Amino acid sequence: MKRTTIAVIGVGLIGGSIALSLKRDPDIRIVGFDVRQDFLDKALNTGAIHAGTTDLQTAVREANVIFLAAPVEQIYAILESLRTLDLQPGVIVTDAGSIKTGIVNHAIRVIPDHVTFIGGHPMAGSHKSGVEAASDRLFENAYYVLTPAPGTPEDKVEYLSELLQLTRAKIVRMDADTHDQVVGAVSHFPHILASALVNLVAGYDDENAWHARLAAGGFRDITRIASSNPRMWRDILLHNREHLLQIGRDWSKALEDVMKLVEEGNPDGIEQFFQSARDFRDGLPERKAGALPPLYDLYIDIPDHPGEIGRITTLLGAKQINITNLQIRETREDIYGALRITFQSQYEMEKGEELLRYFEYNVYRR
Template structure:
């Protein structure tokens, strides 16, 4: 392989391009409709060359990455089918649903090259090419979803390239199985979180105390509800069959606990929460998953002038990058009054150690 083309230079595409450029011998070309994104990518050293013309971007490319939203991938794939791609070219994507795009690629008889579905299960709350970083995928799962008839040597070529470039954990999975798993651990939680936020918003329209008291735990529990509406529209429609089955299972789960509460079945209610507690405690720690992690801690500070500035100054002196800071008005079920958010676990650990040495009481359930 000599050339890679990354189509879409945002967070995922930019990070992939940077990984390929820094850790392989490939010449990395980027394609994007935004000239500004291409200029930023070139200036930041993410790509060797940028293109606003698709044909020039993929010319003689050995591997092509479709780093675009789920809703845009089929259209881009159809455009590629009309181009004279290099013989032996591998085409892959980064979408969070696989069944639809794999079936669509299979239907494009004119597509030159081998399509292998891909899903790097890592992300960030930040977006855009400015957020691209080479460690985004490290130790995360990277799922490939080839069809049974996909030549094994092609799957191995792509796997070796991705392992070397991203340092992710490669997994081979059936497209439909992937969609059900990701539907359960990502798509359904987004629906549930949005439903809770919408329900409370309706209550709040007649009583503003719902939103006033909804800080702290409720805000954290439903943080994924702030995701992009158009993106999630396309994701749910592209994973329609799995989502519908999962929603039916969810409805049965809700009905079971509703019946237990209605019947005053204390044993069933306790069993419901006990099962959840044991399952939650059994989840793997320190592993990147499909939902972006939150690196945050809370700190007890006295309510005196200048105390928040002192905390920020202490972190700044240690060159610890603080991404966000907030005062928690509602402390129900949460320790500490000052909420500090960081970009990664390393920054969080340094901050916790720094503040504790300085005499602050810091709460971080994931590190303690």
């Protein structure tokens, strides 16, 4: 049987995770492309790809499917390059960008007739970057959105959907414009809000340094996405401009409404504001992957005496449970501190929780 060749353009977190997922099929050969040889070397060393090259033509020459796992702005340039290269007849080109309308429309304009483009967006991520953080579990149970343009051959969409089952994601189809509006509301605009809040507090801190001191803890949690790549988010906002402008107008109206309730001293209205938000949030699926990277945190009550943290990390390490971060939170008035452990995946978090409970630690999730 002839092997299927997959070209992954961009071997970072997303490209590497796609490659690792597809490698579950032994009849698939993965060729990686990147402009940096050291990135390719890392991808080869981690086993994400079978071969790597810095020459785009070499990467795509034999490919049956091409994944564009590059930043949004670069996807446009890569599509332009592909139309000048030798590609296999019937090849499928898909991307992993978080904006779909502009990319899909551009692809329709520039790709050759013998190429099928299908927009894609795996809605999962990590707080770490690079192929070193890639995992074949990254997309598990997450939504993977496909946005085929009208007239896209159904057999091509079905083939790509079947291939992506190897990621163990939930494959859904959506109109590209609808995708951009929804993701704008649940991912792009929250990044604006988080950064705006951080900048506001930073301005206050110039006058009173207690803002930064007291902002640790919960403030860091709710604004964690403000630490995202500024250039990447610059490009995302510009490419989803129209939807974000409308969401911004809606947000301004919502903020104005609640501030009016505060101004009027309306207790029932204020309580209902928080109640409706609580009801909707509590109804969201627990631990389900979404547009924003989830937190895989456990909190453990630990007595404040020597050796306890070492014992916990030793227990986890003995079971090959990977820890990505540790933080001691001394916000309590009793004799216990709170140790926050961050895991790379839900699977490792659940294994860690089970193990620590077995050893009678008080473990909880926020």
